Amino acid sequence: MQDEYRTVARAGVHETEINRSRFLCALAPVAGEREAQEFIAAVRKEHADATHNCWAYVIGADASVQKASDDGEPGGTAGVPMLQMLLRRDMRYVVAVVTRYYGGVKLGAGGLIRAYGGAVGEALDAVGTRTRRRFRLATVTVDHQRAGKLQNDLRATGREVRAVRYDEAVTIDIGLPDAEVDAFRSWLADTTAGTAGLELGGEAYGDV
Numbered sequence: 552m553q554d555e556y557r558t559v560a561r562a563g564v565h566e567t568e569i570n571r572s573r574f575l576c577a578l579a580p581v582a583g584e585r586e587a588q589e590f591i592a593a594v595r596k597e598h599a600d601a602t603h604n605c606w607a608y609v610i611g612a613d614a615s616v617q618k619a620s621d622d623g624e625p626g627g628t629a630g631v632p633m634l635q636m637l638l639r640r641d642m643r644y645v646v647a648v649v650t651r652y653y654g655g656v657k658l659g660a661g662g663l664i665r666a667y668g669g670a671v672g673e674a675l676d677a678v679g680t681r682t683r684r685r686f687r688l689a690t691v692t693v694d695h696q697r698a699g700k701l702q703n704d705l706r707a708t709g710r711e712v713r714a715v716r717y718d719e720a721v722t723i724d725i726g727l728p729d730a731e732v733d734a735f736r737s738w739l740a741d742t743t744a745g746t747a748g749l750e751l752g753g754e755a756y757g758d759v
Contacts, residue, residue, distance in 0.1 A: 553612040555684040556643040556756070563678035569666050571654025572602075576674035578647050584610055584618075587646040594648040602653040605629035605667060608646035609637050612685075612756065624651075624667075628660050632668035640675055647671050681758060686711070686726035688752035689735075693721050697743050704742055710735075711757060726757050 562579040577594050581587045587608040595604045603622045607630050610616035617638070619630030633647050649670045658666055693701050698721035705712055705725065714724040727735055732751065739747050 553643075553685065555682055556612045557641050557680050557682050558644045559642070559675065560679040560681045563674070565670070565674035565677040567670055567673055568654075569662070570656040570658060572656065572658070572666070573650075573652040573654065574666055574670040575650040575652075576647060576670040577650070578645065578671075578674050578678050580644055581608065581610070581646050582644065584608070584616060590646050591648055594650065598650040601650045603629065603651045604648055605633060605651070606646065606648040607631075607634035607637060607671075609634070609643055612643055614638065614643060624663060625660055628663035629667040632664045633671045636668045636671040636675075640672070640680070642675070642680070647674070683756040683758055684728065686755055686757050687729050687732060688713075688755055689725050689727050689732070690750045690752065691723045691725060691739065692748040692750070693723070693743055694746060695721055697746065698723070701743060701747065708738075726755065 558580045559578045564575055564577045566573060566575045568574070575598070579590050581590060587610065591606045598604055603624055605620060605622045605624060607619035617634055619634040621627070621629040629649065633649060637645060637647060649667050691701070695717070702712060702715065702723060705723070711726040712723060713726060716722045736749055739749055
């Protein structure tokens with residue numbers, strides 16, 4: 552598994568004009584293919600009068616799903632350069648749709664490749680990106696007496712507290728980089744005088 556990946560910070564649209572053709576690049580973070588396809592369909596519906604709605608998306612921290620469409624532009628001049636730009640920027644779990652309103656001047660194959668790839672690159676710069684890092688999910692169990700101080704200590708040391716549950720004991724869900732598990736176990740024992748329990752769970756990604 553990848554230790555980290557980048558995705559777009561939010562959904563957004565950036566417009567550029569090349570030789571009187573308007574290129575609108577809509578970007579969005581997506582959790583999977585279905586969400587990506589729904590976003591593409593929504594943009595197509597919004598810009599049903601456009602000359603082309605070309606798209607590309609990359610799903611998976613390891614980029615296991617990569618798809619693109621030229622939507623009527625000459626083969627390989629739109630969807631592929633869009634996809635290549637996403638991959639060049641190490642983008643994952645992201646969909647891009649470039650809507651073109653033809654302005655009457657043909658760009659040629661090279662011009663189209665530069666236009667569609669460039670539209671995605673400019674949109675990424677405008678919308679912004681964020682990095683997500685792989686974490687080990689872990690659950691700390693501690694008595695009520697120590698729970699408040701421990702939560703404060705966790706936050707003070709930059710630990711991500713994901714959830715807190717109060718029962719007979721207090722359980723605190725956190726995220727830990729794999730490399731820090733042993734050091735955290737020692738820190739937890741020192742901080743709670745050996746009274747807290749630590750149980751490791753699966754893996755997830757969180758914002759850096």
